[in-house]
Structure formats: C-alpha cells, structure tokens
Amino acid sequence: MEEKIIITCDSSLDLSPDLIKEYNIKILPVIIKMGGDEYLDIEEASPDDILSFHDRTGELAVTAAPSMQQTFQFFTRLVHMGYTVIHFCLSSGLSSAYENAAAAAETFKKVNVIDSKTASVAGGLLVIRAAEMLREGRSSEQIIQESKNMIQKTQEPFLIDSLEFLYKGGRISALSNFAAGIFNIKPSLYVQTSDGTLQAGKRYRGKFENTVPKFIQESLADAKNIEKKHLMIGHTGLSESFLQDCKTEIEKITDIEKIHIIRAGCTITSHLGKTALILAWLNK
Numbered sequence: 001m002e003e004k005i006i007i008t009c010d011s012s013l014d015l016s017p018d019l020i021k022e023y024n025i026k027i028l029p030v031i032i033k034m035g036g037d038e039y040l041d042i043e044e045a046s047p048d049d050i051l052s053f054h055d056r057t058g059e060l061a062v063t064a065a066p067s068m069q070q071t072f073q074f075f076t077r078l079v080h081m082g083y084t085v086i087h088f089c090l091s092s093g094l095s096s097a098y099e100n101a102a103a104a105a106e107t108f109k110k111v112n113v114i115d116s117k118t119a120s121v122a123g124g125l126l127v128i129r130a131a132e133m134l135r136e137g138r139s140s141e142q143i144i145q146e147s148k149n150m151i152q153k154t155q156e157p158f159l160i161d162s163l164e165f166l167y168k169g170g171r172i173s174a175l176s177n178f179a180a181g182i183f184n185i186k187p188s189l190y191v192q193t194s195d196g197t198l199q200a201g202k203r204y205r206g207k208f209e210n211t212v213p214k215f216i217q218e219s220l221a222d223a224k225n226i227e228k229k230h231l232m233i234g235h236t237g238l239s240e241s242f243l244q245d246c247k248t249e250i251e252k253i254t255d256i257e258k259i260h261i262i263r264a265g266c267t268i269t270s271h272l273g274k275t276a277l278i279l280a281w282l283n284k
Contacts, residue, residue, distance in 0.1 A: 005140050006083040007131045008074075010066055010097050011041040012090035012267040013116060013123030014234055016260065023131035028074045028087070030097070031064040032266050047236065047269040054273075060165060063267045065090070065097035071104040075111045084110040084140045086147070088127050090267065091117045091196030112144050117196035120268045121234035121260075122156035122280035128230065129282070151193055153227070153283045157201060158189040159215045161208040161275035186211045208275055209242065216249045219279055223254045227282040231256040234264045234278030246277065256281075 008026040009015075015025060029041040034053045039045035041063070050061045066074070078085050087105070089098040098115040105111040116123040126147055133143045160166075186208055188201035202218070204211035220226070231254065233246055243261050250259060264278060 003084055003140060004082050005086060005134055005143070006078055007086050007088075007127060007134060007143075008078070009088040009116075009123065009127045010090055010101070011265055012063070012095065012097065012119065013088055013127055014120045014262050014264050014268065015124040015127065016262045019124070019128060019260065019262075023128060025127060025131060026074075026078065028066050028071060028101075030066055030090075030267055031070075032270075033062040033064060035059070041266045045266055047263060047266055050266050050269045051237065051274050054165075061266070061270045063270050065095045065100055068100045068104050071101050072107065075104055075108055079108050079110055085112065086130060086140060086143055087111065087113050088116050088123060088130070088147075089113060090123065091115065091119055091191065093117070093196030094119060094198065112140065114144065114147055115196065117151050117193045118154050118156055118191050118280075119198070120156070120264050120280070121232035121262050121278055122154050122191065124262065125230055125232050125280050125282065126150060126154065150282055154191075154193055154280065155219075155283060156191045156278065156280045157215070157219045158272065159204070159208075159212060159277045160187055160189065160272055162273055163187065165271055165273040186215075188215060212246060212277060213249055215277070216246060216279070217253065220250065220253045222283075225283050226254055226256070227284050228255060229257050230281070231259050232278070232280040233259060233261045234268070234280065235261070236264050236269045236272055236276045237274040238277065250279075 010028045011030050032039045032045040053061050089101050092098040092115045101113045105113045130143050130147050186204040190201045192199045
C-alpha cells in the first residue's frame with residue numbers, strides 16, 4: 001500500500017495562509033495568554049491582538065507550547081485518517097514544543113517529530129521543503145533524513161527596531177535596553193542551529209529603515225552559497241511598500257527563484273514587538 005504522508009508543524013513556525021493551503025500543511029496552534037485568558041494561535045488570536053494587548057496594558061502576551069494532551073489529540077485525528085505524520089516543532093532550545101510532541105508521538109508508530117532547531121520563517125522554510133519532497137514522491141524516511149540534514153544549512157538573521165519586548169520578557173538587562181535607546185542601536189539576532197538557541201549578532205546604528213539595506217547586504221554577503229529555490233522575508237508588521245523595497249534589495253544581490261513575504265505569527269511577535277525583519281534561507 002502506498003504511504004499516505006502529511007506534513008505538520010506547530011504555529012510558531014511561520015507560513016503564509018497561501019503556502020499553508022498550497023502545500024496542505026496542518027497547523028498545531030500554540031497557546032497565547034493575555035490578561036489571564038488563554039487563546040489558540042491563529043484560530044482565536046493574531047499578531048495584531050498581541051500588539052493591541054501591549055498597547056492597551058503595557059504588558060506582554062505570553063506564548064506556551066501546545067500541551068501534551070492537545071498535541072496527542074492533533075496526532076490522533078491524523079493517524080485515524082491513515083496518515084504517516086511528519087511534524088516540525090519550534091526549536092527545543094526555545095520552547096518545550098518538541099519535548100511535548102515527542103512524548104505524545106510515543107503512542108503512535110506513524111508519527112515522526114522533528115526538532116527544527118529554528119524559529120519563525122526558517123522553520124516554515126523547512127516545512128515547505130519537506131512538502132516539496134513529498135510531492136516528488138519521497139518516502140517518509142527520506143523526507144525525515146533530508147529535513148534533518150537541512151537544519152544545519154539554515155540561516156535566519158533578525159533585525160529589531162526596539163529591545164522593549166525582549167527587556168519586558170526578561171531576556172535582556174535594563175542597562176542594555178537603555179543603552180540601545182540612547183544610542184539608537186538596532187540589534188540583530190540569529191538562531192544558532194547547533195543547539196537551537198537565539199544569539200546576539202551585529203549591532204546597527206540609526207533609524208530602522210536606514211539600517212535595513214546594510215543588514216540585508218551583510219546577511220547575504222555570501223550569496224553564491226545560497227540555495228536558490230526559496231528565501232523567506234518575515235516581519236512583525238512592516239508596510240507593504242517597505243517590504244517590497246526589501247525584496248528588491250535582495251533581488252539585486254541574489255537570483256533566488258521564490259522570495260516569500262510572510263507576516264510572522266504570535267510567537268515571534270510576542271518576543272520582538274511590532275518592528276522586526278527576519279530573513280531565512282538554506283545554504284547549499
């Protein structure tokens with residue numbers, strides 16, 4: 001009997017609605033906590049809700065990994081439909097999503113959980129590449145192995161306008177937040193795929209919109225080593241015209257076949273705030 005495979009991920013790995021539909025990706029929503037109430041990501045809460053909650057209250061929304069029970073129910077539905085499940089999770093270095101999913105998957109022979117060791121649109125890129133392998137007729141074993149191989153080839157730099165959300169979330173000191181504001185510093189971050197943790201990168205100085213071209217140029221300096229199929233531009237609320245300018249800048253540097261512009265979801269928005277740019281690609 002031909003293997004019936006489906007690709008899934010938790011909602012911390014960012015994809016556009018069009019890509020989710022095109023590749024038939026099933027999404028397990030993370031939990032969003034705002035003011036003592038809990039919501040399911042995508043289904044009941046959006047990134048704009050996260051930002052509005054902060055504007056109203058000065059407080060951060062908090063995200064939590066899908067529970068084991070929630071994850072078990074998600075897998076159960078798909079297995080009962082006859083699927084072999086390949087499920088991608090937010091990095092285990094950033095969340096308990098992988099731990100919960102791996103524990104829930106132990107009940108099933110046909111559920112395979114992959115620790116993306118990434119976040120946001122880089123995780124979304126891994127999901128899309130897995131879905132493309134599925135279309136090519138690869139087996140679940142081949143998709144899983146190749147996906148794990150791709151993780152170490154993933155690059156994902158972030159550029160942030162403000163450290164306010166990171167400070168309120170306890171991820172940086174008050175002194176660092178103060179200094180960044182005084183000296184108009186725009187920090188960059190990246191996910192270190194060896195352990196899946198978020199690390200500090202280069203710091204840029206000046207207005208956010210003025211630092212972006214340099215950030216793009218320096219991030220893509222080794223363009224000849226980039227896999228040409230996909231590049232993701234993630235953002236937490238930037239204007240369409242600004243994002244098109246970013247796309248044009250990237251097109252000057254690379255010959256990527258498909259550049260996707262994706263609004264980052266609740267998880268990354270709750271950590272970075274409303275003005276952040278994320279790039280993601282695979283190296284050869």
